[in-house]
Amino acid sequence: MAKEIKYTRRHLLERIGGTTAVATLMPFIPYTEAEAAQGPRLRYWSMFTMVAPKGSLQNPNLPTGDDAVFRSHFTPLNDPAVKGKISLYRGLKNKAGSDSNVSGGHGGQAAGILTGTPAIKGRVGAGSRLKEGAGVNEADSIDQFIAKAWADKGINLPLRDLRYGFNDGDVDETKTAFFNRGRMVFHEGDAKKFYDQVLQKAKNVDGTGVQPVDLTYREDILGTVLNDVNRVKRKLSAIDSRRLDNHLDAVSELQRDFRSDSMGGGGSGIACELDSSYGNANGKANTFDAFGKIVAVAFNCDITRVVSGMFCGYQFYKDVNVFDIGSLSRKIGGVYHGITHDKGGNQADRHALVNNISKWRATLFANIIKELDKFEEPTGGTVLDKTVVHWTTEHMRDHYNDDSFNMIGGGAGHFKMGKHVKCGGALQNAMLVSIANAVGFDINKFGQYDSGPLAKQYLA
């Protein structure tokens, strides 16, 4: 596919100094010496959706052979610009989901699929974000693990990670997949705010942002608060003290953020062009597309390397005005979860709705793949080639948790591409281990179970 030339670093250099500059500077611009020492710039993008449709509706549309060939409402994934750049992994068992004991057939699966750790009711410790006092101990979801691990390796990006999405309805608090130290983390549902967040960092990266003056008082205030938090920590039990570490870390991080603003940011010279229309997206459907475009730019600019997005909620689809999703939802008058259980309206409308939702999800995923593939990497290939794009759902079909849905895009050279991979009973944890391996972390266990990575025959 033709690349959109305006986004490339080469184009930036051409604008600055013409072809001479390109020839002279290109070898030095992409990766600094320090970056080169850290290896290739790899990224992880998690897209999480709730409640897969009934097996009888979904299965006929998924691949049956060895190649990733889709039918019916999943055909957006057959787009030539996408084909060969994604794989569907099936047959992985979400043991953490089946070992969880919260919220019927859903909450535990959702919490477990990206943490590999069961959610257990009554744990009021670090996991208290999860509704009803359930928690996943100190477990991180894979996106949070990767973001922290890179920070620990000294890769200090303007944004450690980005989270986007909607979560309409209290009931779905049980089902959010992103966990930081076992606590559910929030996400940004506002395209404008998300856009501003990235744009601000992009300006800092380029060194072109107008910096506020005399804002050091903010750091001073936070310095006072930091001391105060530390004093309180000393009075607490060890367990409560650890809980307050979240607060401490957050204040420290905000203080660093303010300091960075005051100093005028970095200045790596990477092109970051954000179309202002992204920030003005109206409606959920457009907003999700805008999220995708903004994230692609953020990856290209190296503003962040980890992104997680989710959308769910009982009322979520009522105002998604694409593929008749909103109008069908309103017509049926029920909530999505009930509709997947065949509740409300008539069967034809219910089935049309869940199929159209599948189509929208597939379209969003395909669009992500295409967006990332627009950006050339200076070392060859595209940003997509250096990214593991991971779409997962808390149930593959019906209430089954022994056949998790894992769609992998890009693959970072680690996963098979263009394939329908049947993993035959391995644990979801193995997928999480392999994702960590793919982006450069040599681990053998993720979550509660000793799964190891996926077997070699399932990988590139």
Added chain:
Amino acid sequence: MNYWFKLGRLSNAALTVFIIFLVSACTGDTNTSSTSSSSSSSSSSSGQGNNVLVGNESEAIMKSGRQSWQGACEDCHGADGQGGVGYPKPLNLSRFALREDMVTYIYQQMPPGEGDQPKLGCDLQCANDTADFIIAGLPVDPDSLPLTCNGNIEEHANPPIRLLTSSQFRELVERVYSKVNVEVSPQIANAKVFQDVKVAGFKNNAGVTLDGNNIKDMFGLAMDIGQQVANKFSSLMSCDAGQESCVRQYINEYGGQLFRREPSLEHTDELVLLHKKNSGPEGIAHVTAAMILSPNLLYTFEEDVLVRTPLKPRELAARMAFLLWNTTPDAALLAAADSGVLNTVSGIEAKAEEMLRDDRAFDGLRSFYDSYVALDPDFEYKGSNANWQHCGDEFGQCNFQGEKRVRYGINDKWNERTLSNGTPCSNQVFGDPSPGTNKVCEIFIGINDGVSHALTAAQASDELTRFVSDLTLRSEGSFEDLMMSPKAFVDETTAKIYAVENGQLSGAPEYQGGKQVLLDSSKRAGIITRIAFVLHGGGDRVGLSSPTLRGEHLLKTMFCQSPPPAPGDVEFPDVPDDPNLTWVDVIKQFHLVDDDNNPDTPNPCIECHLTFDPLGFAFENYAFNGEYVSQYLGGQMVDASGEVHPIKNDPKDIDGSSFNDAIELSEIIAKSDDAATCFSNQWLTYAVARDIAENSGDQCAAEELAREFKSSGYTLKELLIALVKSPSFRFRNPEVDAQ
């Protein structure tokens, strides 16, 4: 009743007898001999008809057998051998004449592989140990037995650190700065900073701290408050904001109230230093922001102790204020704590009585009951909206014949016109009711969703709180009254929903903004028939309520029971479109009936759903906004009858009862000791901010509180007094850090 309360009461031998009894009951073997269970430490025997199974009960074999059972058998057969998801029937031991037969069977057949796959691994040793473990009656691991009470009430856990809830934070800041009318932005506080997490069903933010997701918004909120204070500082303090002494005075006076404790000298010095960097009003804004961001303000916590220790007076005052008022302690309560009135149990009782006479007790009860009935604070029904049907998207065409009412817009913003034979769906035709959004066209089709009155969560909460507040604070009400009293305090909306006649309303006495009336006792009783309770699982129109959600909610609320999670291997059936079927009919057909009667293909839904779906049927008379309905939209009469089925291993004293509607179910619950005990457990859980069902150390306190509640005739107010006197409420234990 919770599993751990019950499990310890079953001895191994009793469990064996229980299993064998069920096996014989299932197999119809009427010749089953009396079971003998050897007291020998090395062997035991189990009788099955004429069979005698003798196994080895050594500790090592039991341990190994238990591991095998839990690893390979339990998923299908259940933890107690009474059946699980894969094989929902009790073990059939009568098929084995000898222990060796069982060993051989396990070795050759168990656990089976999926489909045509060979059996999974269980070698001969595994088969022997598993067989012995089964013969011994699947004895419970002695290390996992719950602590027995023995009158020891001192083993309880501690509440974790708690972030204030959004309402607590706003109340505190606005009260302390009431002199200068500081306003806390609800948009930021409610939506951005405080997520108000429920723990064990109650909104208490237990264990919740600020983190990277909300710290920036919290900083903005603190700066906004700081600026408001700085702008009116002269109205707050009569000293010069530029003087250090004035700043110190401000910190001591206002910091002391915000923190509920005196600011330390070190903290004060740091705040003064912060002020010096930007003296004057700006410095006051910064100092105030730093105080707002202080963990001393944002959290409720108790200091660590090395030995079991009574809470410090101010800590106890804070606990009482949160429990009884849902807010932080005020200056008067802190002063009382400082003066020592909370140092004796009688002093605590007297102070609690006094606090319950305060208006803030109304808010305290609201906080408990809103969570207790799981009221969705965002619930809002704007009146019937199901009379409109989508006919086109913006820029498209809305096609219809004849003259129709057509509206154009989205959510609650619409422009309406009466048009003929179709129309473009555009701003040009209708004007733009919601600029910048994707809009749709809908035509009026006149379908009735069965309900008519708009309602908000706040109205439902008000009505419930007046009801329980009157019972608790004014009329010495009991648990039975909570279940059965037809007394209500209604506003204009709830009067309509309850169909209160105008004659009752005129001249009715008022209480907390509601008029006192008596509801139609054939349609309403106490709490489970009130609007705030029946909203739960109410669906989007009459006939779409969820008996499953409502029944599960009732079990959890009234009996502290949670059914197990849904199994992970259920394929959803296609539900037929039959206009003559109500959703209750569908539920019965798919959840509660094994339509093929083939024991090899049991309906995996029945076992669990039978314990809550029929309870949910009781609420079929109540629409999602609480209105009473007697027939469905299709004309079928509502059948709200049902039965109470036991949950395996967790019996309750109303099991086996049946009812015709929610009124009869209320009567059954009103007489239930188990329900009253659950109610006191719920209050204890709320008071100590932890799930007492998950903390075996709380068992004694729970039992003691239940006893006191019962001895008071289940008087609601006495329960609260007993609660604040409870040692588990007043003491803190040292914590063992597992890490």
